[in-house]
Amino acid sequence: MWHYNGTADSIPYPIPGLAADILHMRVKGGSKIRSLLQFAAARMQGEVRNPNGMSLRQVVFTGSGRGVTKTITCVEILKRKVEGLHQVxxxxxxxxxxxxxxxQPGAPGITMERRVPAICIYLSKDPLDPQEPGYQPPQIISVPTEEAERHRGLQRKDTRKKSKE
Structure with missing residues (x-):
């Protein structure tokens, strides 16, 4: 039976100018979204403070291979929990x-290298350069008013089948 040992080369972040002590959330295919979000949200919302007594203002999420979709999911949920986050x-x-x-003992093994897609998403409470490729401004989350809901309800089409009489 062949035994597998996979490792990913660590490369620097593809986003220039990140602080060395930034919170780095490394998302893998087997990571639990709930655990990642509890950890990151507590720090970004100020529930858990750094040694200086300050809450975090930035976080970077990275994921590769099967972790890419989970990385994106984590970021989108965190952006709804912590308003006003700039994104690159x-x-x-x-x-x-x-x-x-x-x-077989003494027999040579096989080493292969693969290139897998990866994503790096930087979130910051502080404004970022809007000219940076991949920049997204903070989302404006609006709560629908009762009037807007009533207006939307009036515009819905009746999709029920009409019976022939």
Whole structure:
């Protein structure tokens, strides 16, 4: 039986100028979204403070391969929990080295390198450069008013089938 050991090369963030002590949420295919969000939201909302007594103002989420969709999901949910977040997203490729060890003692193993898609999403409470490729301004979350809901209800078409009489 061959034994697999996969490792991803660590590359610097594709977003220039990030602080060395920024909160980095590394999302993997098996990561639990709820756990990631509880950790990041508590720090961004000020429930958990850093050693200086301040809440975090920035976080970066990264994920590759099967973790890309979970990374995006985490970011979208966090943006709804913490309002006013500026965002910069970058897509890139990560090199993953796969090492397969032979079941026979002394026999050489197989080493392969694959390039897998990856994403890096930087969220900040502070304004970011809107000219930076991948920039998204904060979302404006509006609560529908009773009047707007009533107006929308009047515009709905009746989709029920009409019976022939």
């Amino acid at each position: 997203s970058k897509l890139y490729y990560n090199t993953v080295k796969e090492v397969w060890k032979s079941p």
